[in-house]
Amino acid sequence: MSKSKLSDVVVDEIREHIYIREVYGKTLVELGREYPELVVLDADLTVSTKTSLFGKEFPERFFTMGVSEQDMMATAAGFALSGKIPFASTFAVFATGRAWEHIRQSIAFPKLNVKIVATHAGVTVGEDGATHQALEDIALMRVLPNMTVIVPADAVETEKVIRTIVKHQGPTYVRLARAKFPTIFKKNYEFEIGKAKVLREGKHVAIFAIGIMVYEALEASKILEKEGISAFVVNVSTIKPIDVETIVECARIAGAVVTAEDHNIIGGLGGAVAEVLSEHYPTPMRRIGMRDRFGTSGDGLQLLEYFGLKARNIVQAVHELLEFNSAKKSVSFK
Amino acid sequence: MFKRTRDVEVLKEIARQVRIDLLKALHHAKSGHTGGSLSSVEILVALYFAELRHDPKNPRWENRDRFVLSKGHGVPALYAVLAHAGYFPREELLTLRKPGSRLQGHPEYDLSIGIEATTGSLGHGLSAANGMALAAKLDKKDIRVYVLLSDGELQEGATWEAIMTASYRKLDNLCAIVDRNRFQNDGAMADIKDIEPLPDKWRAFGWEVEVLSDGHDFAGLLSAFDRARVTKGKPFVIIANTIKGKGISIFENQGKYHGVAPTDEELKLALRELGENI
Numbered sequence: 001m002s003k004s005k006l007s008d009v010v011v012d013e014i015r016e017h018i019y020i021r022e023v024y025g026k027t028l029v030e031l032g033r034e035y036p037e038l039v040v041l042d043a044d045l046t047v048s049t050k051t052s053l054f055g056k057e058f059p060e061r062f063f064t065m066g067v068s069e070q071d072m073m074a075t076a077a078g079f080a081l082s083g084k085i086p087f088a089s090t091f092a093v094f095a096t097g098r099a100w101e102h103i104r105q106s107i108a109f110p111k112l113n114v115k116i117v118a119t120h121a122g123v124t125v126g127e128d129g130a131t132h133q134a135l136e137d138i139a140l141m142r143v144l145p146n147m148t149v150i151v152p153a154d155a156v157e158t159e160k161v162i163r164t165i166v167k168h169q170g171p172t173y174v175r176l177a178r179a180k181f182p183t184i185f186k187k188n189y190e191f192e193i194g195k196a197k198v199l200r201e202g203k204h205v206a207i208f209a210i211g212i213m214v215y216e217a218l219e220a221s222k223i224l225e226k227e228g229i230s231a232f233v234v235n236v237s238t239i240k241p242i243d244v245e246t247i248v249e250c251a252r253i254a255g256a257v258v259t260a261e262d263h264n265i266i267g268g269l270g271g272a273v274a275e276v277l278s279e280h281y282p283t284p285m286r287r288i289g290m291r292d293r294f295g296t297s298g299d300g301l302q303l304l305e306y307f308g309l310k311a312r313n314i315v316q317a318v319h320e321l322l323e324f325n326s327a328k329k330s331v332s333f334k
Numbered sequence: 335m336f337k338r339t340r341d342v343e344v345l346k347e348i349a350r351q352v353r354i355d356l357l358k359a360l361h362h363a364k365s366g367h368t369g370g371s372l373s374s375v376e377i378l379v380a381l382y383f384a385e386l387r388h389d390p391k392n393p394r395w396e397n398r399d400r401f402v403l404s405k406g407h408g409v410p411a412l413y414a415v416l417a418h419a420g421y422f423p424r425e426e427l428l429t430l431r432k433p434g435s436r437l438q439g440h441p442e443y444d445l446s447i448g449i450e451a452t453t454g455s456l457g458h459g460l461s462a463a464n465g466m467a468l469a470a471k472l473d474k475k476d477i478r479v480y481v482l483l484s485d486g487e488l489q490e491g492a493t494w495e496a497i498m499t500a501s502y503r504k505l506d507n508l509c510a511i512v513d514r515n516r517f518q519n520d521g522a523m524a525d526i527k528d529i530e531p532l533p534d535k536w537r538a539f540g541w542e543v544e545v546l547s548d549g550h551d552f553a554g555l556l557s558a559f560d561r562a563r564v565t566k567g568k569p570f571v572i573i574a575n576t577i578k579g580k581g582i583s584i585f586e587n588q589g590k591y592h593g594v595a596p597t598d599e600e601l602k603l604a605l606r607e608l609g610e611n612i
Binding site for chain 1: 400442443450451452453454455457458459461462463464465466467468469470472473491492495496498499502503
């Protein structure tokens, strides 16, 4: 039985589940004290996105834009052109879908320092259903030149991400979700833009994950370990610029890759990793995620089950992949 | 040192030269928006030579007034005005629409040539101007923000989002100008999707409105800007009735010159009408 090494930034057991959007709101308040040039805009979802916390503390720097996402993005551009650091928040489906062309022309192209922090991405939105579950936001943002795209995996990383992007110059998209996320990181976890974090060293397969699926990937690696399969677990929280070096290195060692995301596998993490590997180190892979379909109403976390986005689905993909590889290369993993 | 003027005769002569330069640039580029550039000339000359507090030699001056060309397709006129004001050499106008040029087909944010915002996709500029006006108020700075919209652009829903934001936020440091030339890409606006009654719409949205029957008359433009400057508590819009293709007989009110550049023959005729010897 191979023994995989768990990074010391990962907690031994899950002790808490936290709304990462609440961490966003609280961190904004703290940053508001440090950065007088920080302004916050929101499109009528201030309580859900938690920007309302900033609004209570700094009403003069808080701009409710009403249900006007396009106006919000281009207004944020105007703030950035005047030296402010605007954070613009709403649900991911509206931020990236409704206002995409405003983001393209008025933010990404002129490289303006606008922070788009969208909440309620993915199927974990739950009962509101498919209209409100952004499953294409990563694709829409990462196709834009100059845009940095970040997906935090838990509360600890969310705080580090928000504290990092405020200092980072340029257009940035951060993808947050509605549901409570298990806290998987210890306080000593460090986030760096463009660096994927290897949370578990492995040999036989590399699992690349984002958001809540990082937790599922860690769970999958425990199951796999009992079966004698040693899996890398890598948190690819910066989808763009993507960490080519880490992805290729893990793929090279493992020779098999699984991606896991709460997003369409087209254009999301799965697409991004496939692009990297097919150019740099072609590796057999499987993609866990939404298989080119819309979501549905239901309990947010149960929808992960419903759509096959759980640890056991990752495990199953790993099995398929290793069988495929062993049939191909006659290599046994047991 | 750049000096502003309110001398109408001087402004008229600048407008004549700007028309010559923008037509030469469009002709050289062999493409671009002739009609909507010509209709904006007096508005832009009035702004840059009489109204805006700006310094072409110090385009990053923090306390400058801001101008956003929301109708980005009219940028040949703005480039010609900026060149005349001294932001960059007039010869550079012939690089219009060339790869790597600072004078791209639609304006790209570049303070080195005095371009304050990337525009060209309609329905963005007023929001960006609102952001600048809000930032100025937040900083308690005496900065005024001007934005030039096309009338066709008022068919964009996003423009009305921004119109609501400006009045709700009481942006009295903001002045919008509508270049009301009554034509859009496909033809006369009245035949496509009419936007009248336009002054009523702006008023209903909480703006102070001034309608200029002749948007090419400098005296009228300057007095409208004067009124805008002293209006408090709400944003100000000047609906300037203009003539698409203004100044060149063959282009005037001809919808087909919305998006094409003058041919050799048309340029010759145009320059002759503008009193320029070739």
